[in-house]
Every structure is written in C-alpha cells, then in structure tokens.
Amino acid sequence: MKIFCPKDDLHHAVQTVQKAVATKTPLPILTGIYLSAQDDQLQLQATDYEVGISCTIKASVEEPGAIVLSGRYLQEMVRRLPGDTIEISSSQEDRTIKITSQNSQFNLLSLPAEEFPVLKPVSGDNSFTVKDEVLRDLIKKTVFASATDEARPIFTGGLIEIDNDEIRMVATNTHRLALKKAKLGGGSGNAKMIIPAKILNELARLLSAEEPHEVSLSWQKNQVGIVFDDVYINSRLIEGQFPDYNKVIPAAFATKVQLNTDHFLDAVERVSLLARDGEYNVVKFFFKDGAVVISSNNPDVGKAREIVDAKTDGNEVEIAFNAKYVTDILKNIDSDELIFSLNTPLSPAGIKPVGDDNYTYIITPVRTG
Amino acid sequence: MKIFCPKDDLHHAVQTVQKAVATKTPLPILTGIYLSAQDDQLQLQATDYEVGISCTIKASVEEPGAIVLSGRYLQEMVRRLPGDTIEISSSQEDRTIKITSQNSQFNLLSLPAEEFPVLKPVSGDNSFTVKDEVLRDLIKKTVFASATDEARPIFTGGLIEIDNDEIRMVATNTHRLALKKAKLGGGSGNAKMIIPAKILNELARLLSAEEPHEVSLSWQKNQVGIVFDDVYINSRLIEGQFPDYNKVIPAAFATKVQLNTDHFLDAVERVSLLARDGEYNVVKFFFKDGAVVISSNNPDVGKAREIVDAKTDGNEVEIAFNAKYVTDILKNIDSDELIFSLNTPLSPAGIKPVGDDNYTYIITPVRTG
Structure with a gap:
C-alpha cells in the first residue's frame, strides 16, 4: 500500500472511528484501526464487536492495500x-508501515490486516x-x-419508532421517561428498534457536522446500519420488548404550574447542593398559589430553601x-417557560416546554417520611 | 455575627483560601473556612497546618463575630x-448560620469556631x-x-535566594535543575529559604491578579509569611541544606546549537509519543552540522525520526x-530561539533562551545501550 492524503481529512477519519476502537479486549487486533486503500479512496474502520464505524476519505492511491495500525498511536500521531499532506506506505518485508510528513517519519509495526473483522454492511429492504x-x-x-x-439491558437503550411520517424516540430507567416526537420530513415507514444509548450518544456527536446531511x-x-456523509456505523440492536410507554404517561393532570426554566433550574441546583450526598438526592417541592418552594434537609450539613415565582392552575x-x-x-428544555404537571404526591408528574406537545417527560416522585 | 457583603467579593475570598482547606484530615475543624467579622471587614481563613491562607474583604458588619463553615459547601454555594449581596448571620441558640440572597436561604450547621487554629502572622525583621x-x-x-x-523533602521545594538586589529561584529533582534570576527592583537584602513547591504553585496562581502588587x-x-493585596499566606519552610547548585552548572560547553523553540518542541513531542511508555521516556538527539536528528525506538510499536534545522557551533x-x-x-522558554549547549554524551547539557543569561536549565543525559 502507498497513499498520499490531506492531514486534516485523515485526522477527521481517525477521530470518527476512534470511539469504536476496543481498549480492553483479549483480541489485540481490535485495538487497531484498519486502513484500506483503492480507487482514490482510503477507508478507515474500527470495531469492538458491539459497534463498528467506518469513514471514507479521498486519497491519492499509488498502490492499493490494507493495513492495521494501533488506534491509540495513530490518533496521537496524526x-x-x-x-x-501525509504519506503512508507499507513494506511487505519487515511488516512496518512508514508514515511521513515533512521532516517527520514514523515506522510503525503493523497488526495482521487479514485478522481484522471487516464490517459487513447491513442490507435489506427495511430502511x-x-x-x-x-x-x-x-x-x-x-x-x-x-x-x-x-x-x-432493555433500559440501556433508546427506542426508535417510525409510524408513517412520524419518528419517536423514547428512553427510560423506570424512574423517569423521556419521549420526543418529530416528523420524518420526506419518507415514511414502520419500524421499532432499540439502539444502545452509548452508540446513540456517539452518533449524536458525529452528526454535529456543519453541513446538513440525510441519515x-x-x-x-439484531443489526442496524447507519449511513451519513462519509460515515458508516454498524451497531447491534438490543433485543427484547420495550414496555408500553403510553401506559406510563398520565391521561390528565389536576395541577399545572408554569415556571421560568432558568430560574427554576438554578434554584433546584442550589437546593440540591445539600441533598446530593443523600442516597436519593431528595429535594422537596411545594407547589402553591403563585410560587413553588423548593427545600432540602441534610442532617449533617444544614437546610436550603428557595422560592420561585409560578403561575399555578389547580x-x-x-x-x-x-x-x-x-x-x-430542565437542561434540555429550550423554551423560556415550562409546564410542571401534577396529580397527587405519590403519582407520576410531567415536565414539558410551554406550547410543545412533541416533548414529554414523566418523573416518579420519591416517598418521604 | 451578622454581615452583608458583595457576592463577588465573597466568592473571590472563598476561592483564595480554598486551597488551604484540608480534605483528608482526622480533624473536622480543618475542613472548614473560618469567617470573622469586625470593623467593616470580613476575614476568611483556612489551614491544613502545612499552609494557611487568609483573605480580607470589605463588609457591612452589623454584629461582629466568628463562625466556621464547611469549606466544600461554602464554595459551591457562594x-x-x-x-x-449576601447576608450571613449566626444564631447563638441552635448553632446554625443563615446565608441569604434574594429568594435563596441556606441554614448551615456551624463547626465550633473556638477550635479553629487561627493564623498567627510571622513577625520579625527578616523581610x-x-x-x-x-x-x-x-x-x-x-x-x-x-x-x-x-x-x-529538600527537592520538593523551590529555593529562594536574596543576594543584595538580586533574587534567585532554584528547583531540581537531581536529574534536571532550573535557575532563574531577577532584580528585586527596589529593596535589597540577604535571605535563603526553601518553600514547598505546591505552595509556590498556589502562590503563582493567586498572584495572577490584573492589577500589579508588591509582595x-x-x-x-521554619515559617514564612507572604502578604499581597488582600491576601496573607503562612507556609512552613522545608528544613535542610539545599545543595550548591553552582557546582552542577558546567563552566563551559564545547558544542552550542541554536534552534527554533516551537519547531524543536513539536518535533520532540512527536518523537516522544513512541517513547513515553518506556521506563525512562528516552529520546535520542544527534546534534550534527546544520541539524539535529531526534529519534525514538519502541520495540512493541515502532520507530520515530525527526529532523530540525539548527545552527551548530562545535x-x-x-x-x-x-x-x-x-x-x-521548552514550554517555558518565551523567546523564538534557544541555545542547547553540550559537552560529551555523558555530561550534563544546558538549555537557555537566546540572549538571556538569567535563565539556566541543566539536564543530565540518559546512558543508552
């Protein structure tokens, strides 16, 4: 293999696949990044068998081929x-890879490329x-x-539901649940799958490109393949039945309280300073006419109390x-004002942005003495 | 005690004394910050018996007094x-301290103020x-x-020497030594003391005020007292005899090499990527006519090699x-160019900024096989 490519592109590709490089593994080959060159393209791949990521960039390929380099060193070096411009060339004889740029030259030992589990794209009509x-x-x-x-395991993932032209994502740890809906904006379909949360978070990070893309x-x-821009991600799906989240969302609330999002967040954060050492980080809320009183009590440290103005209905x-x-x-609500909806001290409550019916958050109260 | 003070001033004072708050101690009182109010002033103090820091700010004192609050909670809260404006008031009856600001109210349990080891300023003519x-x-x-x-212990501190109108600071771990000289700019004297490195580093952090101050x-x-602006620091001195650093500095060098500081730093950092897993992080330097070749070799990973232009004399x-x-x-040299001075492969070398005789750095080479 012998190629030339722009340093910034290579850096972007290494950064993209990096999260799939295995760190703790009995298989040394999974600690590497697979580079394959052909047809004016260089493709990088990494996988830890849970998720695989590939990124393809343009390159001037003088001699096609495939090599595997230590993921850790490649990232730091690039x-x-x-x-x-970076030149990468391999020598068949001594199994070393020469990486050259200006007056810098690295000769890295290659891992055996034939042992790398190359990604197999997910095919099929479901998309x-x-x-x-x-x-x-x-x-x-x-x-x-x-x-x-x-x-x-079912709760360590995010559920994606496609229902005609609507897409819904749901996540819960059984004590709180978040549901967000959006329009697909174009296609339509019918699907239901649970993707591991850490892969979704990594996907969100990679989706932060400046130019808009279709995904x-x-x-x-039990596999999903995700394609956008120059990136391909292959992830396992979490198997099992996600509980019916509609049963968790109360049909109606007796009390609705409108609050300023920032003021409320600041106040809860201050009061929780004294609460978070406790086992359940318990903060009390007294929603009364015109205000909410937020308080906490830590026998070893002291008490905190805040009052935030509110419009209370109920x-x-x-x-x-x-x-x-x-x-x-509260950190995820973009609007200035929110609605806190309640029934009784022991029944689930809801928090949502004012005027937005596409975002629902349900939270179970804590029973106090 | 009952006082009012500006929040920003209190925050500054808490931040200033914070580093002296003990975190791991069998004496709970040392985890607190001592606040004493009198004569329109609020003084904060913290000490871990190694270093004590106090900071005095203006306050409207309605009732003088002294209290001790948990350092950890006070910082987060303020x-x-x-x-x-923040109001702090204590109630004699239930030993709680009320901290109020707008709609926020904290009631913190006080630690016993009479147990706090109040700082005793260092007095004497030596200053x-x-x-x-x-x-x-x-x-x-x-x-x-x-x-x-x-x-x-002697090498865990920085030596300060005052010699008439010159001040010198020296630190070494026996493998490398840094010496910097400056003019006192005003006074003159004669002194020699070793201050713990971590206290000097904290002092440097606190000295980064925008307005210039005299220290x-x-x-x-075995004590030093340091006063500047609204801050007083009391530190133990390290006892013992600092070795004669002048004996470590070679009288002359046979080879002098001038290098661009940034280029040289970047090259050494890249080459050391492959070396730093090794026990001694060994990088080889071949100073030859017109260039220095920097290289490393890690049997498990590979080799790196860089060439940096140089003006070599010798x-x-x-x-x-x-x-x-x-x-x-290299990270501490402000000038664009530096001089690397050498004798033999086994004798100490020197690095200094071009044209600056007040900064000397001596480094002992590593013997390689």
Whole structure:
C-alpha cells in the first residue's frame, strides 16, 4: 500500500472511528484501526464487536492495500504531524508501515490486516431516512433518561419508532421517561428498534457536522446500519420488548404550574447542593398559589430553601423528587417557560416546554417520611 | 455575627483560601473556612497546618463575630447564589448560620469556631519585597523542575535566594535543575529559604491578579509569611541544606546549537509519543552540522525520526534524554530561539533562551545501550 492524503481529512477519519476502537479486549487486533486503500479512496474502520464505524476519505492511491495500525498511536500521531499532506506506505518485508510528513517519519509495526473483522454492511429492504438535525435532537432530548445499570439491558437503550411520517424516540430507567416526537420530513415507514444509548450518544456527536446531511438507517434481525456523509456505523440492536410507554404517561393532570426554566433550574441546583450526598438526592417541592418552594434537609450539613415565582392552575401539591431527574430535563428544555404537571404526591408528574406537545417527560416522585 | 457583603467579593475570598482547606484530615475543624467579622471587614481563613491562607474583604458588619463553615459547601454555594449581596448571620441558640440572597436561604450547621487554629502572622525583621509579576515568573520558570517524590523533602521545594538586589529561584529533582534570576527592583537584602513547591504553585496562581502588587515575604525559623493585596499566606519552610547548585552548572560547553523553540518542541513531542511508555521516556538527539536528528525506538510499536534545522557551533554530539525533561523547559522558554549547549554524551547539557543569561536549565543525559 502507498497513499498520499490531506492531514486534516485523515485526522477527521481517525477521530470518527476512534470511539469504536476496543481498549480492553483479549483480541489485540481490535485495538487497531484498519486502513484500506483503492480507487482514490482510503477507508478507515474500527470495531469492538458491539459497534463498528467506518469513514471514507479521498486519497491519492499509488498502490492499493490494507493495513492495521494501533488506534491509540495513530490518533496521537496524526493530530501532531506537521504539514498538509501525509504519506503512508507499507513494506511487505519487515511488516512496518512508514508514515511521513515533512521532516517527520514514523515506522510503525503493523497488526495482521487479514485478522481484522471487516464490517459487513447491513442490507435489506427495511430502511428509512431522517435529517441529521432531527435525529440529533431526538437523541439529545431523550437518551439521557436511559439506565446505566446493565441489569435490565432493555433500559440501556433508546427506542426508535417510525409510524408513517412520524419518528419517536423514547428512553427510560423506570424512574423517569423521556419521549420526543418529530416528523420524518420526506419518507415514511414502520419500524421499532432499540439502539444502545452509548452508540446513540456517539452518533449524536458525529452528526454535529456543519453541513446538513440525510441519515439513512437500515436494519435486519439484531443489526442496524447507519449511513451519513462519509460515515458508516454498524451497531447491534438490543433485543427484547420495550414496555408500553403510553401506559406510563398520565391521561390528565389536576395541577399545572408554569415556571421560568432558568430560574427554576438554578434554584433546584442550589437546593440540591445539600441533598446530593443523600442516597436519593431528595429535594422537596411545594407547589402553591403563585410560587413553588423548593427545600432540602441534610442532617449533617444544614437546610436550603428557595422560592420561585409560578403561575399555578389547580390544587396545591407537596411532592419530592430525585433532584437530578428534575435538573436533567430542565437542561434540555429550550423554551423560556415550562409546564410542571401534577396529580397527587405519590403519582407520576410531567415536565414539558410551554406550547410543545412533541416533548414529554414523566418523573416518579420519591416517598418521604 | 451578622454581615452583608458583595457576592463577588465573597466568592473571590472563598476561592483564595480554598486551597488551604484540608480534605483528608482526622480533624473536622480543618475542613472548614473560618469567617470573622469586625470593623467593616470580613476575614476568611483556612489551614491544613502545612499552609494557611487568609483573605480580607470589605463588609457591612452589623454584629461582629466568628463562625466556621464547611469549606466544600461554602464554595459551591457562594458560586451559585443569585443576586449581588449576601447576608450571613449566626444564631447563638441552635448553632446554625443563615446565608441569604434574594429568594435563596441556606441554614448551615456551624463547626465550633473556638477550635479553629487561627493564623498567627510571622513577625520579625527578616523581610523583603518583590513585584508580583517578577515572583510569578520566577516560580513558573523553575518550580516545575522540583521532585514530586517525598523521599528527599529538600527537592520538593523551590529555593529562594536574596543576594543584595538580586533574587534567585532554584528547583531540581537531581536529574534536571532550573535557575532563574531577577532584580528585586527596589529593596535589597540577604535571605535563603526553601518553600514547598505546591505552595509556590498556589502562590503563582493567586498572584495572577490584573492589577500589579508588591509582595512582601517575612520569615522566622521554619515559617514564612507572604502578604499581597488582600491576601496573607503562612507556609512552613522545608528544613535542610539545599545543595550548591553552582557546582552542577558546567563552566563551559564545547558544542552550542541554536534552534527554533516551537519547531524543536513539536518535533520532540512527536518523537516522544513512541517513547513515553518506556521506563525512562528516552529520546535520542544527534546534534550534527546544520541539524539535529531526534529519534525514538519502541520495540512493541515502532520507530520515530525527526529532523530540525539548527545552527551548530562545535563538535557533533549524540546524546539521549528523558523527553519530558526536554519538553518541560521548552514550554517555558518565551523567546523564538534557544541555545542547547553540550559537552560529551555523558555530561550534563544546558538549555537557555537566546540572549538571556538569567535563565539556566541543566539536564543530565540518559546512558543508552
């Protein structure tokens, strides 16, 4: 193999596939990045068998071929190389790869390219297309609500549902649930799949390109393939039945409270300073006429109390929540004002932006003594 | 106690004393910040018995008094409080301290103020004064060379020497040594003391105020008191005899090589990418006519090689160093060009900015096979 390519493009490609490079693995080949060159293109691939990512860039290919380099060293090296153009060439004899740029020269030992598990694109008729900004927003506003505990795998993913021209994403850890809906804007279809949360978060990061792109998702059995721009991602799907989230969303609320999002977030964060050492990070909310009183009590440190103006419609409610479950959603609400909806101190409450019926967040209260 | 003070001033004071708050201590009182109010002033103090820091700000004192609050909570709380003015008041009955700002109210349990080891200012005739920017530069350019290993305490500090109107700071870990000289600019005197490196680093951080200040240092026995602006720092001195650093500095060098500081730094950092996993992070330097060739070899990963243009005066030298000891000094050289001075492959070398005889860095080579 012998190629020349722009340093910035190579850096972009290494950064893109980096998250799929395995760090803790008994298989050394998975710690590498696979580079294959042909037809004026250089493709990089990495996989940890859970997710595989490839990125294809333009290159001047003098001699096609495939090599595997240590992912860790390649990233650090490419980032620091001088000059605009990088030359990569392999020597069959001593199994080393020469990487040259201006007065810099690295000779890296190659991992055995024939051992690398090259990505097999997901094929099949099941596919749909969505705008990158729509998908990124769906992920950002829901996936934080998923569980980190692997004990119940179904809750460590985000559910994607396609229902004609509507796309919905849902995540829950059973104590709180986030649901966001959007229009597909173009295609239509019917699908239901659960993608691991960490892969969705990585996808959202990669979707932050400056130019808008269409993202295409194809799936078969327990695999999904995601294509956009110069990137291909292959992820396993989480198997199992996602619970019926519609049953979790109360049909009606007796009390509705409108609050300024920033003021409310700041106040909850301050009050939770004293609460977060506790096992459940419990903060109490007293929704009364014209205001909400937020308070916490830590026997070892002291008490905190805040008052935030509110427009209250309905009965007074005194209720307690895990403060983190409240602040998490407040950080994801873009509108100035929000609606906090309640029934009783022991029934689930809802938080949503004012005037937005496409974003729903349900939170279970904490029972206090 | 009952006082009102500007939030930003209180935040500044808490930030200033924070580094002296003990985190791991069997004495709970040392995890607190002592606040004492009298004569329109609020003084904050913290100490871990190694270093004590106080900061005095203006306050409207309605009732003088002294309290001790948890350092950790006070910092987080003050940073997040709304409004411009904070009220702090104590209640004798229930030992709680009320902190109020706009609609926020915290009631914190007080630690017993009478148990706090209030700082005793260092008094005595031994003192000198230096400009903050001079002292900060002396610290920044030398203290990084000190040892982190506590086995030989003398090398975990920076030596300050006052010799008439000259101030010198020296630090070494026995493998490399940094010496920086400056004019006192005003006073004159005679002194020699070793201050712990971590306290010097904290001092440099606190000296980064926008307005220039005079810094006054007074010492007696094993204590030094440092005063500037609204801050007082009390530190222990490291006892023992600092070795005669003049013996370490070679009288003459046979080879002198002039290099571009940035190009040289970038090249050494790239080559050291492959070396730093090794026990000594060894990088080889071949200083030859017109260039220096920098190389490393890691049997598990590969080789790296760089060429940097140089003006060489004297014999060729092939020598090896711990790469970190080279890059550390290069990051502290402000001038575009530097002089690398050498004798033999096994004798100490020197690095200094071109045209600056007040900054000296000596580095011991590594013996290679």
